[in-house]
Amino acid sequence: MKGFFKDLFKRRLYQRYQEKEDRRRRLTGQLLSIIAIIVGAFYLFWHFRHINWSIWYISVPFFIAESMGWVLFASFSLVSWYPRRHMPEGVSIEKPFTxxxxxxxxxxxxxxxxxxxxxxxxxxxxxxxxxxxxxxxxxxxxxxxxxxxxxxxxxxxxxxxxxxxxxxxxxxxxxxxxxxxxxxxxxxxxxxxxxxxxxxxxxxxxxxxxxxxxxxxxxxxxxxxxxxxxxxxxxxxxxxxxxxxxxxxxxxxxxxxxxxxxxxxxxxxxxxxxxxxxxxxxxxxxxxxxxxxxxxPADIWGVYRQRGQWALDSLRLFFWDNPFFRRGLAFRQRMQYANLGFVYLVSAWFMPIFFLVPIVSILTSKAVLTASVPTYIVHRLPYFIVMALAYELLNYPTPYLHAYQMWTGLFPVFMMSTIRALMFRKDKPPYTVTSKKQVTTLKKPAIIGLAAQLAIIGASAWAIIYGVFYDTAPLDFRMLNCAWSTWSIWTLSGICIAALFRVRWAEEGPEPEKFSPGQIIQNVLALTFFLFLFILCAVMLLSIR
Missing domain, CATH: 3.90.550.10 (Spore Coat Polysaccharide Biosynthesis Protein SpsA; Chain A)
Structure with a gap:
């Protein structure tokens, strides 16, 4: 943190390329990250105190998933804390090397x-x-x-x-x-x-x-x-x-x-x-x-093979040669290497919990927390907003939502990679070269590879219909979970749209339509999400009055 305060009070000696020019973005992202970590810690403390122990088999995994999301954000903040960039022309050659x-x-x-x-x-x-x-x-x-x-x-x-x-x-x-x-x-x-x-x-x-x-x-x-x-x-x-x-x-x-x-x-x-x-x-x-x-890779099977292999490598490192047990590495180096495997673990085993809990909550009318919906929103919303802003600043100007969709949408692949990594402790699994050409005559249609994602999307859609038309729980409870289910559908729609809709290459010329089907679907999902939030806010305001 010493370097952070020097940077904050302009006492740092800026010698690296674009280090001074990036100061405002960097400090804003760092400050928002610190605030988000603190606010998130308070939220998790409050969350733990209000766990619904009568359905611990749902509420405890949900709390663990929330905790892992907080740890993931904190680790991403550390990973991207102080980026270093270099001059495009490189470094002059003083001595030729062979x-x-x-x-x-x-x-x-x-x-x-x-x-x-x-x-x-x-x-x-x-x-x-x-x-x-x-x-x-x-x-x-x-x-x-x-x-x-x-x-x-x-x-x-x-x-x-x-x-x-x-x-x-x-x-x-x-x-x-x-x-x-x-x-x-x-x-x-x-x-x-x-x-x-x-x-x-x-x-x-x-x-x-x-x-x-x-x-x-x-x-x-x-x-x-x-x-x-x-x-x-x-x-x-x-x-x-x-x-x-x-x-x-x-x-x-x-x-x-x-x-x-x-x-x-x-x-x-x-x-x-x-x-x-x-x-x-x-x-x-x-x-x-x-x-x-x-x-x-230009098709879903090539993507699965490539990303699964990357995940397998990172997870074997995480499980069987963890950098925290290797001497000679600095603490931040250990964090950087450990983060590689941890990212895949969160996607594989904790993100699906966020998809499933709203479905179960709507269909059973059981809440994972004993607190009221307005109280939950008061504690969760500030954390969500500050964390989203921090992600935006840490990644700026790189857009990150599409990368987020791909990372979460590949959870079945990362699940399998986790299992394989645990199985292969000493003997490494076989290596296959990833096919980089799009295959037009596949033995297995792309939809088969999307079974898990489409199942969650279908269940979330049914939960939304059930929550809207069946008065089995308070309206604010149903609208909150409908909003989360819409978010689940939007999140998983990224990988599904990429796999099911034909890709277009630059040499094919401009798009014939103003909006692609994928863009239309994602826009509709976004509007639906905000519609549920609007209804939820209206219900809360009316209850206050």
């Missing part, structure tokens, strides 16, 4: 791989050597590498997935720095010119760039991950805890040698390798500009 460019491949389409390898060969920096690390030992890939004048390596016994492939290249190369690029990530020609200069600082172990993706119009699945790349990684960088994302990242060979190469403990190598490097005292840099362009 660089190896690794492009691991495992059966990706040849046309996609050709684009990446052609771009890697065209990187303007010298001296560099591009290595094609082929885990399929494909003659076509070998011929492509020879055609482009690149080094080709295929290990005789593939194991440990991508990490093992990278380690094979690591053992058969000698560059001082190593740039890794996924097979579907096309690097910018000047990527090394922008990044190599950071390594004149002898303690820098790796530099990760912002990733950018080709996505359909509107980015329906949130593949650009703007909250992560624009907010969270910048906050992690401020705590020297920015981690590798596995592509568009450049490592110092000496740093990797200290930890025995790329980590093979987890499904993919990036996060665990980063934590080991930080533990050994190496520093990291997050260069917050894209220097590559990749592809991303």
């Amino acid at each position: 660089v190896d460019v690794f492009v691991p491949t495992c059966g990706e389409p040849l046309d996609i791989l050709r684009q990446t390898l052609t771009a890697a060969a065209a990187i303007t920096y010298e001296p560099k050597t591009v290595y094609v690390l082929d885990d399929k030992a494909s003659p076509q890939v070998a011929a492509l590498a020879a055609e482009l004048g690149l080094q080709y390596l295929a290990r005789p016994e593939p194991r440990d997935a991508k990490a093992g492939n990278l380690n094979y290249g690591f053992a058969h190369s000698q560059g001082e720095l190593i740039l890794t690029m996924d097979a579907d990530q096309v690097p910018h020609p000047r990527i090394l010119e922008r990044l190599v200069g950071y390594f004149k600082i002898p303690t820098i172990g790796f530099v990760q760039t912002k990733q950018n993706f080709i996505v359909p119009k509107g980015d329906p699945f949130g593949n650009t991950d703007k909250v992560f790349y624009n907010v969270m990684q910048c906050g992690k960088d401020g705590d020297n805890a920015a981690f590798s994302c596995g592509s568009g990242v450049i490592y110092r060979r000496r740093a990797l040698e200290e930890i025995g190469g790329f980590s093979t403990w987890n499904v993919v190598e990036d996060v665990h390798t980063s934590m080991l490097l930080h533990q050994r005292g190496w520093r990291s840099v997050y260069y917050n500009y894209p220097l590559s362009l990749g592809t991303a």
Whole structure:
């Protein structure tokens, strides 16, 4: 907090890029976060005192979910507390380093791989050597590498997935720095010119760039991950805890040698390798500009596979190699790494409670609290408003509601990832390459993958109808829970709309209609939510009179 007060009273020495210009937004977000945490703590204390113990099997899980939501907000505030940004031009190169460019491949389409390898060969920096690390030992890939004048390596016994492939290249190369690029990530020609200069600082172990993706119009699945790349990684960088994302990242060979190469403990190598490097005292840099362009899943099954794999990695780390039990990490670094798994746990196991409680309350006419509805609103509404404002300022100017919908809508995937993470303590689960092309002839329709989300939406809709037309409980109680059920439908509608409506690409031209069906649905849900709130307020005012 010492740095916070220095910043507040303008006694801080502003040396970092845009540090002074961002002061007003940063301080406002921090102050709102502190207020929200305090107000939230008072609300939780009040909430606990008014738990309806006669239905403890509903009210206690609801209190735990509220508590986890508070912890999640507090941890997000810490993650994004003091973001660090860098100059777009990077750092000037004073001493040239020899660089190896690794492009691991495992059966990706040849046309996609050709684009990446052609771009890697065209990187303007010298001296560099591009290595094609082929885990399929494909003659076509070998011929492509020879055609482009690149080094080709295929290990005789593939194991440990991508990490093992990278380690094979690591053992058969000698560059001082190593740039890794996924097979579907096309690097910018000047990527090394922008990044190599950071390594004149002898303690820098790796530099990760912002990733950018080709996505359909509107980015329906949130593949650009703007909250992560624009907010969270910048906050992690401020705590020297920015981690590798596995592509568009450049490592110092000496740093990797200290930890025995790329980590093979987890499904993919990036996060665990980063934590080991930080533990050994190496520093990291997050260069917050894209220097590559990749592809991303364009259908629900690809999204499930990719996000499930990310969650599995983070949860295995959380359960079986928790950063709080690793020496050498600073407290804020431990918090940053632990937050990765905690985010998935909240989505998987606590967010569904918020969806189910209003349904049960309406259909059974039983309240989880013994307090009246007006008293609940007096205690809950200020916390909700301040927290929403804090989220807005911490993320500004990045919109976060769509990311929130995707995060909550993927709860069934994260549930499965949690179970798998608990099952695989020593032996890591198998790795599969995520398909990045939209599949038009799927064996399973998208609607099958949305069974859990659609079931909750259907139950919430029925609860709303029941609450409106059946006078089984006080009107304010029914309207409050109808409003929450509408919020549940809106929250889960994001992933459902993305999966069920056909995506449109930029080359298809402008939208033929002014509003897409998805926009219309979400607007109707928002209006319905505010309608219930209006009725609730009217009922409360009339009761006061």
